[in-house]
Amino acid sequence: MICFFYIIFRVILGLLFTTSAGGIKSRRQRQTINADVPEHIKPYEGQNEENTQCGLVLLPGCSCTNHTETTLNVFCNRAGLTKLPSLEFGPEPIHTLSFEENKLTSIHTGDFFGLKVDRLLLGNNSISELNLLSFWGLEYHLVALDLSFNQLTRIPSDALRLLRNLRSLNVVGNKIQTLHNNDFLYLTKLEVLSVDKNPLTVMEDDCFVGTNLLLLTADSVNLTMGLLGIPAKDLQNLKGLSVGGNRLRHVNDGWFNAYPSLTSLNLDNNDIRELSEDAFSGLEGTLRTLELNGNKLKKVPREAIQHLQNLESLELTHNHIKKIYARSFNSSKQLVTLNLRANAISDISPFAFEDMPTLEEVDLRENQLITLDEHTFFYENSRVREVWLADNNWLCNCLLVWLRKEYRKHTPKAAAFVDLEQVRCQRPDYLADRPLVRIPKRELTCDHDYYYYYDEFEEPIY
Numbered sequence: 001m002i003c004f005f006y007i008i009f010r011v012i013l014g015l016l017f018t019t020s021a022g023g024i025k026s027r028r029q030r031q032t033i034n035a036d037v038p039e040h041i042k043p044y045e046g047q048n049e050e051n052t053q054c055g056l057v058l059l060p061g062c063s064c065t066n067h068t069e070t071t072l073n074v075f076c077n078r079a080g081l082t083k084l085p086s087l088e089f090g091p092e093p094i095h096t097l098s099f100e101e102n103k104l105t106s107i108h109t110g111d112f113f114g115l116k117v118d119r120l121l122l123g124n125n126s127i128s129e130l131n132l133l134s135f136w137g138l139e140y141h142l143v144a145l146d147l148s149f150n151q152l153t154r155i156p157s158d159a160l161r162l163l164r165n166l167r168s169l170n171v172v173g174n175k176i177q178t179l180h181n182n183d184f185l186y187l188t189k190l191e192v193l194s195v196d197k198n199p200l201t202v203m204e205d206d207c208f209v210g211t212n213l214l215l216l217t218a219d220s221v222n223l224t225m226g227l228l229g230i231p232a233k234d235l236q237n238l239k240g241l242s243v244g245g246n247r248l249r250h251v252n253d254g255w256f257n258a259y260p261s262l263t264s265l266n267l268d269n270n271d272i273r274e275l276s277e278d279a280f281s282g283l284e285g286t287l288r289t290l291e292l293n294g295n296k297l298k299k300v301p302r303e304a305i306q307h308l309q310n311l312e313s314l315e316l317t318h319n320h321i322k323k324i325y326a327r328s329f330n331s332s333k334q335l336v337t338l339n340l341r342a343n344a345i346s347d348i349s350p351f352a353f354e355d356m357p358t359l360e361e362v363d364l365r366e367n368q369l370i371t372l373d374e375h376t377f378f379y380e381n382s383r384v385r386e387v388w389l390a391d392n393n394w395l396c397n398c399l400l401v402w403l404r405k406e407y408r409k410h411t412p413k414a415a416a417f418v419d420l421e422q423v424r425c426q427r428p429d430y431l432a433d434r435p436l437v438r439i440p441k442r443e444l445t446c447d448h449d450y451y452y453y454y455d456e457f458e459e460p461i462y
Contacts, residue, residue, distance in 0.1 A: 056092075059085060067095035071118075077101050084111045093118075093141075100124050100146075106134075107159075113137035123148040123170070130159035142166055148194075149173035154180070161186040168192040172217075176200060179207035187211055196220055196242075208234040219266075220245035227251065232258035244268035244291075251275055257282035268315075269294035275304035284309055291315040293339075300324065306331035317341040317363075326351035334358050341388070342366040350375050353384070361386045365419070370395045374402045378413060388419050396425035396436055398446040407437045 054064035054072050061079035064072055073096040081102040098121035105126050112120075114137055128151040135142065139162045147156075152174040160166065167189050176198040184190055184207070191214040200221035213235055223229045223246045230243070239261055248270040256262065263286055272295040280287065284307045292301070297319040305311060311332045317339050326349040329335060336358050345367040353359055353376065360383055369392035377384045394400070403423075406414035414420060425431040431439060 054092075071095040074098070083108070087112065087115060092116075095119060096121065106130070109133040110136060116141045118142065119144040119146075121146040122150070124150075126151050128152065130156040132158045133162075134159040135162055138162075139164055144168040144170075146170040147174070152176060154178065155183040157183045157185070160184070163187065164189070166190055170194045171198070173197040178202045178204065180204055181206040182209060183207050185210040191215065193217070203229055203231055205231045205233070207231060210234075213238055215240040215242075217242040217266075218246075219243065219268075222246075223248070227255050235259060237261050240264040240266075242266035242268075244270065244294075247271050249273070251279040253278040254281050256280055259283070260286065262286055264289040266291040267295070268292070271296055273297065275301040277303040277306075279304045280308060287311055288334075289313045289315075292319070293317040295319055297321060300328045302328050302331070305329075308332060310334050312358075313337040315339045316343070319343050321345055322347075324348040324352045327354060328352055329359075330355040332356070337361045339363045340367070344368055346370060346393075348372065348376055353377060354379055357381050357383060359384055363388045364392070365389065366391045368393050371397075371399045372403070377416065385416055387417050389417060390419045390422040390424075392423075393426045394423060394436065395427045396431045396434075396439060396444055397428075398444055400436060401441060401444050404437055404439065404441065404444065 054066065056064055056072075056074075058064060058074070059076060059079060062074065062076040064074050067073045071093045074094055075096075075098045077098055077100045079099075079102055081099060081104060083104065084099065084107065093116040096119040097115070097117045100121050101124040103126060104122065105128065107122075107127065107130055109131065110133070112135060117138055118141060120138070120142055123146045127147065134156075135145075142163050143165055145163065145166060145168070148170045149172065152171060154176055155171065157180075160169070164186065166187050169187070169190060169192070172194050173196070176195065177200060179195070179200065179202070181204045184193070188210055190211045193211070193213055193215070194217045196217050196219040198221055200218070201224055208231065211234065214237060216235065216238060218230070219242055223243065226246075226248055227243065235258070238259055241259065241262060241264070244266050245268070248267065249272060251267070251272065253276055259282065262283055265283070265287060268291050272292065274297065279301075280290075287308050288310055290305070290308070290311060290313070293315050294317070297316065299321055300316070305314065312334055314329070314332070314335060314337070318341075321340065321343040322345060324340070324345060324347070329338065329352070333356070335356060338359065338361065341363045342365070345364065346369060348364075348369070350373040353362070362377065362384065365388045369389070371394070372389070377387055403417070403420070407417075407420055417423075420437055421435060423436045425434050425436060425439070431443065
């Protein structure tokens with residue numbers, strides 16, 4: 001009996017929504033907007049009442065584009081809406097429907113009834129709660145939902161339970177403090193979850209149960225227990241994890257053993273000063289991308305990365321690394337990209353990148369380099385193709401003649417230094433701020449007082 005009344009109720013509601021006057025209609029359903037239209041969907045002053053695009057009559061301030069030959073994108077961003085108008089697109093499927101940056105406070109039952117929408121964007125509104133039927137009608141089509149930068153204080157699990165095909169959920173920038181047990185229980189196809197910039201203090205043990213998460217981003221939340229505050233038991237299939245900006249001071253040895261499928265790890269903008277040999281234990285054969293930008297590392301974490309056999313990209317920008325010692329990275333036999341930008345690197349061993357046959361890109365901009373050995377990047381079987389060197393403390397003397405020479409001859413070596421024309425001298429004073437490659441060879445001498453540069457090494461860089 002309950003099922004019978006539910007069916008009757010849905011049919012009646014469907015008839016109401018397909019016959020009501022709306023702000024967005026197909027050409028076949030076009031009606032004249034008159035004085036009885038509510039204030040929140042009236043045309044702006046001085047604007048033509050009829051806004052026709054893609055065969056639809058749209059609200060003033062809305063626009064439409066063709067996503068494919070059979071699907072549309074409809075954008076009603078910054079339209080001043082305080083509630084959603086009735087939406088009638090006829091049979092046209094919608095790839096993206098966007099109401100970002102409006103003044104919406106809630107979604108009412110049936111607002112999306114009868115629509116076929118793949119991606120729904122509701123970010124930057126003032127939505128504080130959602131009821132069980134807020135997304136009624138989108139059960140079988142919606143795959144991506146953006147609720148970022150609203151006023152939610154918890155995951156709207158009741159409203160989400162209908163979205164059985166949802167694969168991506170974004171609740172960044174809300175006021176959620178706890179991920180409760182079973183919050184995502186019915187989202188069995190959920191693969192991407194973004195909870196960044198929430199005041200999260202607790203993730204309960206069963207908060208991810210029922211999901212099939214492949215990517216979890218939890219940047220700039222309040223992980224009071226550090227990485228231990230993330231329950232891993234339902235994240236065995238996770239391939240990407242981002243926990244940047246959480247003031248993490250260390251990585252617990254063996255913590256990643258619970259993530260046997262992880263290929264990408266972002267630990268940017270934390271307070272990590274050092275990493276132990278077992279910091280990434282469990283990721284030896286899977287991890288391909290490691291981001292440690294914006295931490296407080298004083299040296300390359302050689303011991304921590306030496307067992308990451310398949311590491312392809314390593315990001316270490318904006319740390320406090322001063323020297324690159326011999327064979328600092330050569331245990332990473334698959335490394336392709338190495339970013340060391342914006343550290344305090346003043347010395348690089350000529351053997352720093354030896355025996356790294358897959359290395360192709362190295363970024364050394366914004367450091368304190370004074371000189372560079374000719375053989376640093378070029379050795380037997382070297383594949384280095386892109387090196388960035390600008391914004392360093394270059395001492396332009398006879399030791400850098402080789403670099404100018406390669407540039408003038410347009411050799412393959414010179415081609416690898418992609419920003420060579422931006423390399424400017426810092427010393428000697430009479431060459432300051434001049435491009436190295438524009439200085440005549442006779443001026444690149446070692447006769448001046450800067451020929452010798454002394455530094456007290458804690459240990460040899462060779």
